[in-house]
Amino acid sequence: MADERLDAQKSFFGEIYLSVEQETRGRGKHLLIQSINKESELELTLPPFLENLDVDGILILSHLSTAYTNAVIATGIPTVLIDHHHPAIHIDCILTNNRFSAYEAVQHLFELGHRNIGFMGNISFSPSYYERLDGFQLALRDLGLDVNPDWIVTDALEQSEYMMQTMKAIRTQPTAWFCVNDGLGFLANSTLHQLGFQVPDDVSVCSFDNGQLSRLATPTTTTMAVDLNLFGRKAVEQFFWRMEHKVEPFMELLLPTKLIARESTAAPRS
Numbered sequence: 001m002a003d004e005r006l007d008a009q010k011s012f013f014g015e016i017y018l019s020v021e022q023e024t025r026g027r028g029k030h031l032l033i034q035s036i037n038k039e040s041e042l043e044l045t046l047p048p049f050l051e052n053l054d055v056d057g058i059l060i061l062s063h064l065s066t067a068y069t070n071a072v073i074a075t076g077i078p079t080v081l082i083d084h085h086h087p088a089i090h091i092d093c094i095l096t097n098n099r100f101s102a103y104e105a106v107q108h109l110f111e112l113g114h115r116n117i118g119f120m121g122n123i124s125f126s127p128s129y130y131e132r133l134d135g136f137q138l139a140l141r142d143l144g145l146d147v148n149p150d151w152i153v154t155d156a157l158e159q160s161e162y163m164m165q166t167m168k169a170i171r172t173q174p175t176a177w178f179c180v181n182d183g184l185g186f187l188a189n190s191t192l193h194q195l196g197f198q199v200p201d202d203v204s205v206c207s208f209d210n211g212q213l214s215r216l217a218t219p220t221t222t223t224m225a226v227d228l229n230l231f232g233r234k235a236v237e238q239f240f241w242r243m244e245h246k247v248e249p250f251m252e253l254l255l256p257t258k259l260i261a262r263e264s265t266a267a268p269r270s
Contacts (some may be wrong), residue, residue: 006009012211013062015257016082019232020059023059027240029056036064044071053077057239062085063126076139079245080239081189085127086267090250092242095236097254098128101224102135106221108259110143114204118151120188121180129180132208136178143156153185158182163187167195175268176204185221186213200266209262212255219263226257 003042023030030054041064048056050072057078060069065085073091074081085093099106117140123130128168133154139148151174158181167173167188170236172225179185184205189199197203198218210225234253242248 012084012209012226014116014229016231016235018237019229020061022084022234023236027236032163036068040063041065041068042178042200044068046071046075050075050077057243059235059239078239078242080235080242082235083128085252092238092250093252094231094238095252095254096128096226098131099135099138099209101257102132102178102180103139104257104259105208105224106136106139107143108261109178109204109206109265110175110177111155112137112204112265115145115172116148116151116155116174116176116268118148118174118177119180120153120155120177120184124156132180143232151177156180158183158187160187160191163191164194167191173203174195176206176265179205180209181223182207182209182211182213182223185264186217186222189217189219189221201269202263204265204268206265208257214260214262217264222262223263224257224258225260227255230255 011043021031034051044067050058053075055077058072059080060072061082062188063084066088069081069089081090081091081093083095085095106117113258119133119136121129121132125134132233137147139233150170156162156166174270177188179188182241185205191202192199192205195270199205204222206222208224210223214223238251238253
């Protein structure tokens with residue numbers, strides 16, 4: 001199951017779906033995909049195959065609301081949640097190690113010589129982004145760096161107009177930005193160019209996911225790579241394990257990332 005979104009996460013979740021489909025087929029099972037629109041989500045309307053208990057299990061891919069996710073769980077069908085979690089949701093979850101990955105991104109910038117580092121994300125969109133802010137702040141603390149509130153953007157939208165207004169309002173740019181996904185990294189990169197800054201000579205940009213936008217950007221974007229095939233494999237493995245161990249405690253599995261250093265990060269000018 002997935003929700004209907006039009007932002008940069010579409011390809012991210014699409015790749016995970018393909019991995020899930022391949023892994024499921026390899027185990028002799030048929031995968032049924034069902035998109036959930038906003039109206040169904042708000043009204044807690046479940047697809048007929050869930051109401052009729054016609055499936056062996058459920059994989060929830062993406063950020064359905066907590067209320068809707070719990071309505072799915074209430075069917076009693078074994079369920080695994082992919083790339084999302086919440087304290088009020090009690091099922092198995094397959095997640096990125098967001099805190100430690102953001103920490104590593106900041107450490108990379110620090111090792112290049114950056115001491116003025118900004119954060120760009122929307123922490124209300126997902127606990128994952130809040131955790132990346134947490135990892136960002138933990139890294140600043142451990143590295144002895146100050147937090148400048150002007151450089152902490154926690155309501156960022158993946159929109160060109162928003163990014164331009166936000167960047168213009170910042171009187172003095174940090175020497176580097178950490179962005180919680182490649183969409184924001186791409187927009188930050190292009191907006192800085194429009195404002196007359198050179199990336200990475202004036203400002204470095206590091207993002208997250210290693211999606212297509214990080215490879216299409218000019219310059220290409222340094223990013224924390226998420227292994228989407230591993231996401232799919234581990235989700236299906238956990239799902240089949242859960243079907244055989246229905247009374248075992250629920251678990252969260254944190255998957256590692258890998259830093260991909262590209263052209264958008266370099267040592268700051270003296």
